[in-house]
Amino acid sequence: MLNKEIVKLLNEQLNKELYSAYLYLDIANYYADQNLNGFENWFFVQTQEERDHALLFRQYLLNNGESVVLKEIAAPEVKYNNFREPLVKAFEHEQFVTESINNIYKVAFSINDFRTMQFLDWFIKEQGEEEKNAEDNIKKYDLFAGDPKGLYMLDNEMKARIYAPPSLVL
Numbered sequence: 746m747l748n749k750e751i752v753k754l755l756n757e758q759l760n761k762e763l764y765s766a767y768l769y770l771d772i773a774n775y776y777a778d779q780n781l782n783g784f785e786n787w788f789f790v791q792t793q794e795e796r797d798h799a800l801l802f803r804q805y806l807l808n809n810g811e812s813v814v815l816k817e818i819a820a821p822e823v824k825y826n827n828f829r830e831p832l833v834k835a836f837e838h839e840q841f842v843t844e845s846i847n848n849i850y851k852v853a854f855s856i857n858d859f860r861t862m863q864f865l866d867w868f869i870k871e872q873g874e875e876e877k878n879a880e881d882n883i884k885k886y887d888l889f890a891g892d893p894k895g896l897y898m899l900d901n902e903m904k905a906r907i908y909a910p911p912s913l914v915l
């Protein structure tokens with residue numbers, strides 16, 4: 746049995762991961778509208794990863810005999826003025842998610858909930874990768890996408906990303 750506050754935070758995190766999937770699907774849609782199908786692909790893969798993250802929180806709650814509480818997922822109210830803005834939005838969002846996961850970890854630590862800490866270890870590492878990937882996208886965009894040819898080549902590179910299921914299995 747898990748602590749009530751931890752259960753609440755884990756359920757909230759499940760919702761945040763679903764929101765992340767929603768946000769990245771919205772970004773994928775934006776790039777699809779702009780005919781940047783590589784960028785679209787990159788964010789579509791990201792959407793699938795976020796869905797997987799949400800399902801891992803679901804499974805962890807169920808494995809511990811806790812109820813999963815699904816709530817509304819907020820609409821991503823974001824309008825983009827240029828191709829770079831979604832990349833910045835994604836990076837900022839990942840920083841927000843890192844903060845959120847760190848906060849659950851802090852609470853788990855404060856009550857000696859070692860099981861939840863161990864579960865979250867995977868996410869702590871994953872967030873390091875997610876932030877790096879998001880920041881790399883901005884750096885690459887700034888370096889290479891200054892002209893149509895560079896943008897075309899970067900879009901092709903983004904097209905190569907393929908979905909892989911999470912390495913964490915519960």
Ligand code: FEO
Binds near residue numbers: 798839
């Ligand atoms: Fe599920 Fe991008 O963090």
